[in-house]
Amino acid sequence: MASDLIRDWDAHLAHEKRRSEHTRRAYIATAERFCAFLSLHRGGAVDAAMLTALTPNDLRAYLADRRAEGLGNASAARELSALRAFLRFVGGSNASVPQMRGPRVKKGLPRPVSPAEAMQLVHDVEDNAREGWVGARDFALLLLLYGAGLRIGEALALTGAALPLGDTLRVTGKRNKTRIVPILPAVAKAVARYVATCPWPIARETPLFLGVRGGPLHPGVVRVSVRSARRALGLSDRTTPHALRHSFATHLLAGGADLRSLQELLGHASLASTQIYTAVDAAHLLDIYRSAHPRAG
Numbered sequence: 001m002a003s004d005l006i007r008d009w010d011a012h013l014a015h016e017k018r019r020s021e022h023t024r025r026a027y028i029a030t031a032e033r034f035c036a037f038l039s040l041h042r043g044g045a046v047d048a049a050m051l052t053a054l055t056p057n058d059l060r061a062y063l064a065d066r067r068a069e070g071l072g073n074a075s076a077a078r079e080l081s082a083l084r085a086f087l088r089f090v091g092g093s094n095a096s097v098p099q100m101r102g103p104r105v106k107k108g109l110p111r112p113v114s115p116a117e118a119m120q121l122v123h124d125v126e127d128n129a130r131e132g133w134v135g136a137r138d139f140a141l142l143l144l145l146y147g148a149g150l151r152i153g154e155a156l157a158l159t160g161a162a163l164p165l166g167d168t169l170r171v172t173g174k175r176n177k178t179r180i181v182p183i184l185p186a187v188a189k190a191v192a193r194y195v196a197t198c199p200w201p202i203a204r205e206t207p208l209f210l211g212v213r214g215g216p217l218h219p220g221v222v223r224v225s226v227r228s229a230r231r232a233l234g235l236s237d238r239t240t241p242h243a244l245r246h247s248f249a250t251h252l253l254a255g256g257a258d259l260r261s262l263q264e265l266l267g268h269a270s271l272a273s274t275q276i277y278t279a280v281d282a283a284h285l286l287d288i289y290r291s292a293h294p295r296a297g
Contacts, residue, residue, distance in 0.1 A: 001045060009089050031082070038050065038054075041058065041061055052090060059083065078233055078234065084127075084128075121244075124229040125228075126138055126139040133198050133199060138222060142222070143190045145242075147184050147187040150181070151173065157172060158171075160207075165183050195208075198210060223240065226241055
């Protein structure tokens with residue numbers, strides 16, 4: 001029955017995917033709405049057999065129903081992404097999820113990826129990976145960019161000598177300049193999970209992040225995965241792996257970090273390179289002011 005499948009999915013999200021409570025609530029609410037819709041749309045009890053036999057028309061009918069309730073394009077795109085993850089879970093490793101283009105999302109001015117959007121992007125990349133260990137790899141890699149401010153080249157240059165990750169990590173950046181960056185427990189945990197599931201041996205002298213054939217991971221592979229996820233979620237075209245590093249900087253600055261500390265964390269050669277984030281943060285604050293202040297209009 002649908003309730004059993006949703007309960008099992010919730011447990012899967014909590015214990016295997018380790019999703020936040022906020023994300024789980026959103027995903028479960030979407031699955032519950034979808035199953036309630038199907039019971040009327042298709043008729044009868046909703047079970048695994050029905051869910052694995054759905055067509056793109058069923059998803060379109062659901063989204064049309066939700067749009068009639070006032071759901072916007074961006075929210076519809078995120079809901080469609082959650083449904084795909086749910087249907088993949090129900091169908092198992094051989095699941096064939098109905099393919100359809102998500103709603104078009106109007107492009108706005110480039111903005112830093114919000115914390116919620118960043119994590120949604122990282123999770124979507126993991127969920128859509130071809131194999132479980134590949135998803136764990138991409139999740140860990142992108143979390144290093146967002147959680148530690150690494151450039152993608154810096155993350156891919158790491159070797160097995162960095163393992164196991166501790167509270168800090170020595171990173172070699174541009175012009176062979178090294179810096180020490182703090183590592184959040186969630187980032188260290190994600191890297192450890194990837195290493196534990198990787199089918200290829202990771203030695204001290206070999207790259208930490210490996211491709212599906214055991215060779216060094218190419219950055220283009222990661223960019224393709226991020227591009228697919230941002231389209232599914234209705235995020236801006238500016239949402240790239242490097243944008244996660246920008247968001248790391250912007251969120252730290254908004255949280256009270258000073259420019260000198262931020263310069264060190266990002267590995268910028270000059271303070272001028274770091275000062276661009278003050279403009280980004282000011283623009284973000286102006287957006288908040290204009291939308292919240294009663295006299296801003």
